[in-house]
Amino acid sequence: MYSLRLKKWKFWVTRFTLCISVIMSLPSFRISINNLKETEKCPICFGLAACHFIDDNEITINHRDMYALFTNAFGVKNVYYGKLRNRDVVLKKLAHRSEFNAFDESISKVVKEKYSDFQMLVQRAINTDMNDTMSKLRLCPTVKHVNLLFNNVLSKEDFTYEHLWTLIKINPEPLILQILPSEKGWPVPKHYGACGRLVIQEFVGPSLSTFSGEPWIRRAAIASTLLDAAYMFTFQDENFAYYLTDISSDNIAIDSKNRAKFIDLENIIVVDKTTPVKDQSKTWQDVHRSDGNFDCETCLVFSPAEICEHKVSDHNYYAICKLILAQRISKTQISKGFLHDVPAKILEQFPTLTQLLSQCSDPQLFHQRISSGIELNKLLQNIIKYV
Ligand SMILES: Nc1ncnc2c1ncn2[C@@H]1O[C@H](COP(=O)(O)OP(=O)(O)O)[C@@H](O)[C@H]1O
Ligand SMILES: [Mg+2]
Structure with missing residues (x-):
């Protein structure tokens, strides 16, 4: 009885899929x-x-x-x-x-x-x-x-x-x-x-979200390229820092060499690092620390005004570590981060891994996020090389 129903069900699913394919391949749907x-x-x-x-x-x-x-x-x-x-x-x-x-x-x-x-x-x-929330590209503190x-x-x-x-x-x-x-x-x-x-x-390839079930070592290689990206967007260009404000695992794709690429760059804050002293805020030389906590699963909490008052912000590290790599605990649920389920052998051999990830996600000390992110990346690169 059960298998008959299953067969019928399969029959209808196949027919439905076939019909959809035929309809969609009609010239008018092309x-x-x-x-x-x-x-x-x-x-x-x-x-x-x-x-x-x-x-x-x-x-x-x-x-x-x-x-x-x-x-x-x-x-x-x-x-x-x-x-x-x-x-x-x-x-x-x-x-x-x-x-x-x-x-x-x-x-x-x-x-x-x-x-x-x-x-x-x-x-x-x-x-x-x-305060204009519709703005997609901001150049600040001046244009x-x-x-x-x-x-x-x-x-x-x-x-x-x-x-x-x-x-x-x-x-x-x-x-x-x-x-x-x-x-x-x-x-x-x-x-x-x-x-x-x-x-x-x-x-580029499939979205990052489709890689969450991959072996840990492959995820570690991808995570390292995400941390490379956080570094590049913040430090590589001597004139400007680029802070991506719509980072999510659907907006990152992975290429055939396990490299993460950012495919949705609609929302971005560009900070002019060469801003003359007279246009700098008092906090300009201090590294900006993002400290929003998420009350929803995938939101990124940030203040464009605060980011614009600093030559360097930890925003990109905050987004990568807290939103993508580390475990997230929101009011309603706990979700595994991209680096979930580290093999016991790796933890034994590289015991600082958990601590560096949590410091990059939720730093205890001021200024610790970026340096922890850089250390975490070095460690991941070592692990990938030697394991
Ligand atoms: N360059 C790309 N390589 C691979 N997939 C892409 C690329 N650009 C977009 N996509 C796919 O299309 C989806 C939507 O594109 P996106 O630019 O994020 O638009 P939206 O602003 O509507 O979110 C992405 O989540 C991704 O699956
Ligand atoms: Mg998108």
């Missing part, structure tokens, strides 16, 4: 790149540098596997999977339809009035009030060096202040991918360019 790019919206768009890939038919959208079929057909998250020649890429609209509609409505007035002064609009868009920040981007042929302004307003991710290029070792996907309101970037 997404066309030409519909996605919306180049008629230019110059209020992301740029035109990658249009030649589309015009030369070098990009194909993946309609084959079930997941891609589903996400492409329903535009889940407005991310589409495809190929650029033989490379795996994602095509991103960077915002949802409703966000574009609201944006287009709100700008029609601005664009008509100020058409010639997008440089001024860029300054204004980036110089946002600290004096805005041209230095966007140097790489603005020096590209055909890239205009209109494009820059649109990206700051809609989603600054492609700007960050060019300021911190993957070719120079930054832990982000490669940016292939924009065409209208579509951008093309490297497909």
